[in-house]
Amino acid sequence: MAEVATRTLAEWTGRGTNVEEVLSRLEGLRRQGQRTLASRTSVVTLVVRAPSAVDAWDAMATVHHFGGRHPARSVVLVPQPDGPARLDARVSLTAAEAGGHQVWFEDVVLSVSGPAAGRLGSLVEPFTLSDLPLAVWYLGSAPASGDDLLDTADAVLVDSKMAIGEEGGSAADDGPIGALPERATLDAVVDLFGKVPVVDLAWIRLRPWRELLASMVDGTAFRPALANLTSATVTGKASVRALLGGWLSSRLRLPPGALHLNAGRHAAVRLIGRIDGRLATFSTERVPGERLVRACATIEGGPSFTDVLALPAHDPSWALGEALSSLRCDPVYEAAVRAGLS
Amino acid sequence: MVYGASGDLTSRKILPAIERLHRRRQLPGAFALVGTARTEMDDDDFRDLCSKSVPDAAPGWDELVKGFRYVAGDYTATETFDQLKEVLAEVDDQRGTHGNRVHYLATVPSLFDDIARALGREGMHEPRFDDSFVRVVCEKPYGRDLASARDLDQAMHSAFREDQVYRIDHYLGKETVQNTLALRFANTFFEPLWSRQHIDHVQVTVAETVGVGSRAGFYETAGALRDIVQNHVLQVLAVCAMEPPATLDPTGVRDEKVKALRAIRPWSPSEVAEHVVRAQYAAGWSGGRQAKGYRDEQGVAPASTTETFVALKLKIDNWRWAGVPFYVRTGKRLPKRVTEVAFTFKAVPHLPFATRDSRGLSPNALVLRIQPDEGITLRFGAKVPGGAFEVRDVLMDFSYGASFLQDTPDAYERLLLDAMVGDPTLFIRTDEVEQAWQICDPILEAWQDPAFPVATYESGSWGPKEADALMERDARRWRTP
Numbered sequence: 066m067a068e069v070a071t072r073t074l075a076e077w078t079g080r081g082t083n084v085e086e087v088l089s090r091l092e093g094l095r096r097q098g099q100r101t102l103a104s105r106t107s108v109v110t111l112v113v114r115a116p117s118a119v120d121a122w123d124a125m126a127t128v129h130h131f132g133g134r135h136p137a138r139s140v141v142l143v144p145q146p147d148g149p150a151r152l153d154a155r156v157s158l159t160a161a162e163a164g165g166h167q168v169w170f171e172d173v174v175l176s177v178s179g180p181a182a183g184r185l186g187s188l189v190e191p192f193t194l195s196d197l198p199l200a201v202w203y204l205g206s207a208p209a210s211g212d213d214l215l216d217t218a219d220a221v222l223v224d225s226k227m228a229i230g231e232e233g234g235s236a237a238d239d240g241p242i243g244a245l246p247e248r249a250t251l252d253a254v255v256d257l258f259g260k261v262p263v264v265d266l267a268w269i270r271l272r273p274w275r276e277l278l279a280s281m282v283d284g285t286a287f288r289p290a291l292a293n294l295t296s297a298t299v300t301g302k303a304s305v306r307a308l309l310g311g312w313l314s315s316r317l318r319l320p321p322g323a324l325h326l327n328a329g330r331h332a333a334v335r336l337i338g339r340i341d342g343r344l345a346t347f348s349t350e351r352v353p354g355e356r357l358v359r360a361c362a363t364i365e366g367g368p369s370f371t372d373v374l375a376l377p378a379h380d381p382s383w384a385l386g387e388a389l390s391s392l393r394c395d396p397v398y399e400a401a402v403r404a405g406l407s
Numbered sequence: 408m409v410y411g412a413s414g415d416l417t418s419r420k421i422l423p424a425i426e427r428l429h430r431r432r433q434l435p436g437a438f439a440l441v442g443t444a445r446t447e448m449d450d451d452d453f454r455d456l457c458s459k460s461v462p463d464a465a466p467g468w469d470e471l472v473k474g475f476r477y478v479a480g481d482y483t484a485t486e487t488f489d490q491l492k493e494v495l496a497e498v499d500d501q502r503g504t505h506g507n508r509v510h511y512l513a514t515v516p517s518l519f520d521d522i523a524r525a526l527g528r529e530g531m532h533e534p535r536f537d538d539s540f541v542r543v544v545c546e547k548p549y550g551r552d553l554a555s556a557r558d559l560d561q562a563m564h565s566a567f568r569e570d571q572v573y574r575i576d577h578y579l580g581k582e583t584v585q586n587t588l589a590l591r592f593a594n595t596f597f598e599p600l601w602s603r604q605h606i607d608h609v610q611v612t613v614a615e616t617v618g619v620g621s622r623a624g625f626y627e628t629a630g631a632l633r634d635i636v637q638n639h640v641l642q643v644l645a646v647c648a649m650e651p652p653a654t655l656d657p658t659g660v661r662d663e664k665v666k667a668l669r670a671i672r673p674w675s676p677s678e679v680a681e682h683v684v685r686a687q688y689a690a691g692w693s694g695g696r697q698a699k700g701y702r703d704e705q706g707v708a709p710a711s712t713t714e715t716f717v718a719l720k721l722k723i724d725n726w727r728w729a730g731v732p733f734y735v736r737t738g739k740r741l742p743k744r745v746t747e748v749a750f751t752f753k754a755v756p757h758l759p760f761a762t763r764d765s766r767g768l769s770p771n772a773l774v775l776r777i778q779p780d781e782g783i784t785l786r787f788g789a790k791v792p793g794g795a796f797e798v799r800d801v802l803m804d805f806s807y808g809a810s811f812l813q814d815t816p817d818a819y820e821r822l823l824l825d826a827m828v829g830d831p832t833l834f835i836r837t838d839e840v841e842q843a844w845q846i847c848d849p850i851l852e853a854w855q856d857p858a859f860p861v862a863t864y865e866s867g868s869w870g871p872k873e874a875d876a877l878m879e880r881d882a883r884r885w886r887t888p
Contacts, residue, residue, distance in 0.1 A: 084695055092780070181695040197778070
């Protein structure tokens with residue numbers, strides 16, 4: 066995603082404040098913005114539940130990269146249940162250049178300590194924008210059952226690759242996800258199925274892999290191999306193994322014991338099957354040192370091809386932007402998670 | 408003249424509105440304010456109160472305030488009015504106000520009757536000179552049912568002609584409400600859609616986040632139906648539902664509004680249970696704070712049945728609206744402060760898209776946002792960029808602040824000015840008041856039955872499940888504003 070120039074037009078910080086004052090300041094800033102800027106995007110209200118103030122800043126930076134596709138309003142919540150009852154707030158009005166025109170958006174950061182940190186839903190609702198979906202992004206944590214934020218959410222965003230307290234996800238230990246930290250996120254996600262759409266950023270980042278794999282078997286010559294797969298090997302970190310492995314298990318009729326999960330830094334998939342007795346191999350793997358994926362499809366004594374796909378830039382806002390574009394249930398994802406955890 | 412000059416309404420609304428009118432140079436040069444109330448104060452104390460009520464006043468406010476006067480006294484005592492007459496004569500001499508008077512009744516409603524009769528008895532209802540005027544402005548609620556509203560009218564009309572009485576409903580002073588007239592009657596493309604042919608239903612929401620606070624004494628005798636529905640909601644609804652007036656003069660608009668109110672079918676007391684839900688807020692969390700239940704509030708009876716929430720379905724029996732339900736809900740301790748009217752259009756007769764491609768599509772809607780962020784939103788479907796033919800909702804947003812460079816005048820500012828220049832268009836006529844009570848009275852009557860249920864809802868939620876059921880019976884649901 067191209068770098069987007071943003072600038073803060075006005076801001077206000079309040080310590081020991083309350084919701085009414087924050088709303089009033091926000092309204093004041095908005096009026097100011099309406100005087101100077103032409104248009105406002107209205108896409109979604111994004112709520113981010115961040116574990117710390119540093120994470121809150123990182124989340125805002127990620128969100129700002131949307132530029133013209135930015136949500137009209139972002140609300141970042143930093144709960145600290147153990148502290149004394151207190152609300153600190155920062156509201157700001159930011160402008161971005163997008164496609165030759167200027168848009169503006171509002172950011173609200175609320176640091177909540179004391180009992181209200183356990184009732185974030187009641188804090189968020191006054192800040193929502195009418196008629197727009199409300200997406201709640203659990204950054205660095207899993208949605209807890211009974212969290213009242215879930216009652217207000219039209220969609221929940223998680224990143225199952227980010228194990229709690231372990232950036233980048235677990236790489237060690239071959240095999241299924243077992244009791245690895247990522248499991249907590251995926252278990253929490255399963256609890257939400259059927260109640261609210263869940264969008265997993267890790268699943269979105271795997272989309273190029275999934276598309277590439279699907280395109281490899283998309284042809285009269287290659288498709289019959291899907292009915293006769295003998296082995297599927299997925300390499301990667303725990304959540305990648307769970308998601309890609311679960312996806313393959315749920316979409317393909319793999320014979321018992323055919324799925325192999327190996328630990329690895331980068332994702333790779335290898336499928337082996339037979340077409341009329343001939344060996345058919347499909348593989349995707351990272352090109353060392355490059356943000357490229359090489360895919361190969363080969364039928365023994367028959368056709369073969371190689372394809373190379375450039376992965377999107379390592380930019381967290383890409384996955385978030387894609388996630389916000391499709392805030393709805395994804396039955397394929399749900400089946401993949403269930404299979405990945407089983 | 409402001410009666411109840413030491414009260415909350417005067418310092419929160421009336422004085423700031425006068426200051427803004429002064430700042431905009433819309434007050435006449437010959438202007439003075441005389442306050443009266445039972446609170447013991449002298450002129451200087453009152454001037455001090457006026458200065459403090461507008462902490463961010465523009466230069467010149469303190470100079471204007473120097474001419475303000477105050478009379479302490481009882482509204483039933485002749486001496487109070489003798490003193491007032493003396494002060495007003497002095498003001499006429501000193502400020503050149505020439506006997507022109509606007510009597511603003513900002514007291515508790517139970518005193519309106521006494522003050523109106525006293526003004527008549529003391530001869531203060533008549534212009535002092537042939538070319539001067541006397542008007543009286545009344546705050547809502549105007550009566551607490553049809554009978555008491557008629558009694559109050561009798562007291563008013565014992566002193567004043569109807570054209571001297573300005574019954575205020577500050578919602579009518581809001582720009583978005585007035586803009587509804589512009590939207591409907593200054594454009595060609597909305598009005599043809601504004602009927603049963605295209606509109607499926609209408610939702611009116613007046614939501615407050617606050618609880619009853621220190622107003623429990625008043626609220627226990629009022630409730631949401633009297634406090635909000637009888638006046639604000641029905642006035643807004645009348646503006647939205649009325650037929651096009653021939654002119655925007657006071658008679659033209661108010662005639663059409665009263666016709667619309669007459670077309671609203673009053674439920675019989677036996678029908679109320681089916682179409683009306685009343686409820687009280689229970690304890691919960693609101694705006695990040697723990698909130699107590701209504702019955703636990705100070706000044707509220709432990710077995711109170713006063714409603715802090717009402718949801719009701721109304722039907723308008725005329726050619727334009729037959730079959731289009733108007734759903735109304737208003738309440739305290741709801742999740743956000745918002746007032747809006749949402750027109751939901753009928754679904755298209757046939758969607759030529761695959762179900763999976765149109766999951767993000769809702770019926771078209773036109774939403775009049777009355778507060779906050781006054782404006783209009785139009786929701787319609789658009790194609791999502793890409794190879795598939797996915798369609799989903801998008802919003803087209805008109806915001807007052809973004810479209811006009813000048814400040815939007817506050818409702819009180821507008822209405823005070825109208826009362827001073829003698830334009831009653833945005834004030835409520837006596838037949839409108841009566842008609843609104845005709846709609847509310849059977850509901851109040853049904854609620855007299857101790858067996859009529861009072862539902863509860865958690866503070867910080869959008870109301871009781873009974874209100875959801877009211878919509879679900881019609882296969883509809885409340886919006887989340």
